[in-house]
Amino acid sequence: MKYILVTGGVISGIGKGIIASSIGTILKSCGLRVTAIKIDPYINIDAGTFSPYEHGEVFVLNDGGEVDLDLGNYERFLDINLYKDNNITTGKIYQHVINKERHGDYLGKTVQVVPHITDAVQEWVMNQAKVPVDDDRKEPQICVIELGGTIGDIEGMPFVEAFRQFQFKAKRENFCNIHVSLVPQPNATGEQKTKPTQNSVRALRGLGLSPDLIVCRSAKPIEMAVKEKISMFCHVEPEQVSTLLIVKYVGQRLRADLIVYERLLKVCSIALVGKYTKLSDCYASVFKALEHSALAINHKLDLMYIDSTELERSTEVENSVKYHQAWHKLCKADGILVPGGFGIRGTEGKLQAISWARTKKKPFLGVCLGMQLAVVEFARNCLNWKDANSTEFDPDTKNPVVIDMPEHNPGDMGGTMRLGKRRTVFKTQNSILRKLYGDETFVEERHRHRYEVNPELTHSFEEKGLKFVGHDTEGNRMEIIELENHPYFVGVQFHPEFSSRPMKPSPPYLGLLLAATGTLNAYLQRGCKLSPRDYPVQLFRSPEKEFFIY
CATH class of the missing domain: 3.40.50.300 (P-loop containing nucleotide triphosphate hydrolases)
Structure with missing residues (x-):
């Protein structure tokens, strides 16, 4: 090893x-x-x-x-x-x-x-x-x-x-x-400074570890004189100091000719409506899953983060401006995504976004809480259960369409949720998501939630066209919803973004991007196969292997 x-x-x-x-x-x-x-x-x-x-x-x-x-x-x-x-x-x-x-x-x-x-x-x-x-x-x-x-x-x-x-x-x-390490370049002098890296390596060596390679992060490629200075003071050869370690290594190790292609990519805009939008890392896997799907169909992703609280009407002038800006983003988006989350803050704004997607027939994907809120929105506006809610937000609601799971233990904060890979069984062949998953009878995806759709009320939804097409293995937990007569209105209780890969985009996210670009029906008619022009851009080629950029 x-x-x-x-x-x-x-x-x-x-x-x-x-x-x-x-x-x-x-x-x-x-x-x-x-x-x-x-x-x-x-x-x-x-x-x-x-x-x-x-x-x-x-x-x-x-x-x-x-x-x-x-x-x-x-x-x-x-x-x-x-x-x-x-x-x-x-x-x-x-x-x-x-x-x-x-x-x-x-x-x-x-x-x-x-x-x-x-x-x-x-x-x-x-x-x-x-x-x-x-x-x-x-x-x-x-x-x-x-x-x-x-x-x-x-x-x-x-x-x-x-x-x-x-x-x-x-x-x-x-x-x-x-x-x-970092090699800063202050605007005042424009000179790349090696002292922070020297001090960092000195501290590391003082603790008994000596670096074999030093990767310098900088705004611009480091100059040879800077590299030599780091080499001299950090006890490494100049070739052991690099900002292009990865590309150099690939070229030397695989003797690969670097080939770069530039393509004009069509743009697909997706509105991500959440409550942690000030830090993109909060939705890192969601972004990656969307990016994988966009690249798979040869589109450039335009991801617009919308703070769900700004979709809620406010009387304050500042918030009123944000309200109109948020709604402008939502209205121009090709597709709408409501991801997972916890807590009541911003839920009314998410419900407004879901209602817009449903009534305007905008492609929509709800993940975890996003699916639960889609059920709440449908209950309020299509079943006329005006006080329908999740017991997470209103424990006393007369129409608890989302309830806490029996094994949920609120007395402990760690590991009390339904976590990890679980099986979801499709109960019908007439499901968009089943087709996107390759017409499998079941899928296994990762979960992280404490609340679930109330199984005792599902018949009322199905009568009005909101179908629960995926259940757990016992048939008690609602895992997937799909709305009839809509280009793509899908909700999943699991988190498919965690299993998305660059060469294997997550089917629910891929479906959203396909619907948002108007190509979902053609994709389904082709047996869920991409057309040749949708293949990814080639980056490296060698006699033995091929590599693709993602």
């Missing part, structure tokens, strides 16, 4: 996740079996209780793990399925060590950060790196490990010490450290 440790310096958000994902993808393209581990130095056990504004979206794995969004990058880039133990947190490590201490595993010894915490980190990494992530169930050959945070942060020190020890345990030929 070989290990690549990706560390970061100077500032957070420097791009370690993208570098780690890209390196893993290149290595996999070379025929190697690759896995990935993300280390987050926070004390939380997992990402499940975070506000989206803290760390972006909570990514859900097949096994129900609620993890950092970077694992979504790994799954999409590497086209693999990871597990909750591929995300290591300080909380998990300390919980593991404390449980062992309570069980008497340390035989009365004083339990300390060194060696017990650091040993636990190394054991976790070695054990998880061996877990197969591909269908052939073979053990990976390379493990790419991203150490979250910034070198020098006090909370990351135990992990840095663990890898200082680990490099000798793994042996030099099996361990590589890539350090990602």
Whole structure:
């Protein structure tokens, strides 16, 4: 087993996740079996209780793990399925060590950060790196490990010490450290500054790790003199300092001729109506799923984020301006998406957007809460149940069309939802989504929710044309809705964006883009096959392999 440790310096958000994902993808393209581990130095056990504004979206794995969004990058880039133990947190490590201490595993010894915490980190990494992530169930050959945070942060020190020890345990030929750093270029001088990178590498080396490669992030390609300066002060060769590591490596390793094609792409605009629109990372997987689908049909995605609260009428002048701007975006969109979420804030605005999509026959996709609100909107405006609501927002509603699940335990904040991969069975062949999924009798997608459509009321909806075409295996939980006599009005209780891949776009999202571009019927008539002109743009070609840009 070989290990690549990706560390970061100077500032957070420097791009370690993208570098780690890209390196893993290149290595996999070379025929190697690759896995990935993300280390987050926070004390939380997992990402499940975070506000989206803290760390972006909570990514859900097949096994129900609620993890950092970077694992979504790994799954999409590497086209693999990871597990909750591929995300290591300080909380998990300390919980593991404390449980062992309570069980008497340390035989009365004083339990300390060194060696017990650091040993636990190394054991976790070695054990998880061996877990197969591909269908052939073979053990990976390379493990790419991203150490979250910034070198020098006090909370990351135990992990840095663990890898200082680990490099000798793994042996030099099996361990590589890539350090990602910032080279700022102040406007006042226009000069690229190397001092932050020097200090970052000095701090890393002072902790016992010496980088084999330094990836410099900068507004412009770094100059040769800057590269040589970093080389001299950071104890590496100039060729070990790069801003174009990925492209260089592909060209050298695969002897590939770089071919770039430019195409004029038609634009498809999608309005994403949510409550966390000020930070795009809150909907990272949704954006990727839409992007995968747009590229699959050779369109450029124009994603318009709309704060759902701004669709609600207000008497304040400032909010009135925002109200009209938000509605202008919604009205000009080719399709409308209402994603998942929690809490009552902004729900009335989402209901307004759903009503607009239904009555104006705009292509619509509702995910999780988006599906639940589509049911609420239909109940209020088509069944005339004016007080219809979810018990999440109104526990005393006379028409509880969405209810909390029996196993939901509100007394605990962690892992109480219905999580992970679950099976959805199609109950009819006359379903758009079933056709988009390849006419399968069932699908398996990832879930993350506490509330569900009330199964006792579904017959009233179906009589009016809102069909529940997908159920769970017991037939009790409503998983998919489709509206009759509408170009595309679909809701799913699961989160299909988590399983979308660049070469395998998520069917519900692909359906939305096809409907928004007016090509859904033609796609269905072709047996859900893309026409030749819709194939992706070729980027690399070599005698053995082909690579495509996504």
